[in-house]
Amino acid sequence: MNSCAICEKQLAHKREVIYKNDRWMLVAVESKTALGYLHLETKRHIEHWSDLNEAEQHDFFQIIKVVESALKEVIGSERLYMTSMNELVRHLHFHLIPRLKGSAKHGLPFISDVMGGAAATSLKEVDWDEGLKTHFVHV
Numbered sequence: 001m002n003s004c005a006i007c008e009k010q011l012a013h014k015r016e017v018i019y020k021n022d023r024w025m026l027v028a029v030e031s032k033t034a035l036g037y038l039h040l041e042t043k044r045h046i047e048h049w050s051d052l053n054e055a056e057q058h059d060f061f062q063i064i065k066v067v068e069s070a071l072k073e074v075i076g077s078e079r080l081y082m083t084s085m086n087e088l089v090r091h092l093h094f095h096l097i098p099r100l101k102g103s104a105k106h107g108l109p110f111i112s113d114v115m116g117g118a119a120a121t122s123l124k125e126v127d128w129d130e131g132l133k134t135h136f137v138h139v
């Protein structure tokens with residue numbers, strides 16, 4: 001029996017999947033603070049960077065490159081922040097958080113607000129996830 005929250009979510013098919021292949025799943029995160037917030041998760045339940053096989057490593061950088069350029073085009077992202085802690089949920093995953101042009105905060109204060117869920121706005125009004133999907137046709 002697997003008690004991993006990410007494995008369960010992948011099986012449930014209830015999230016907005018932007019892209020997936022045999023090794024990775026890229027999903028939209030509902031966020032009140034960060035437009036374009038994504039999770040990039042391994043399809044396999046692995047817990048450490050050192051568990052990534054060569055194909056997963058290769059795909060990882062391809063996906064990150066597409067995410068960065070797509071977010072820039074679709075929502076005007078200026079920087080793509082990425083963090084991976086894997087403490088609460090021990091399934092290797094990455095938080096991909098775009099910072100928009102003109103954002104009042106940068107760096108760690110921005111990440112802290114996003115991860116802490118501060119400063120609610122009406123970001124859900126923007127349909128960014130559908131626009132992002134079109135960038136993964138050739139990955």
Ligand SMILES: [Zn+2]
Binds near residue numbers: 006008091
């Ligand atoms: Zn898992």
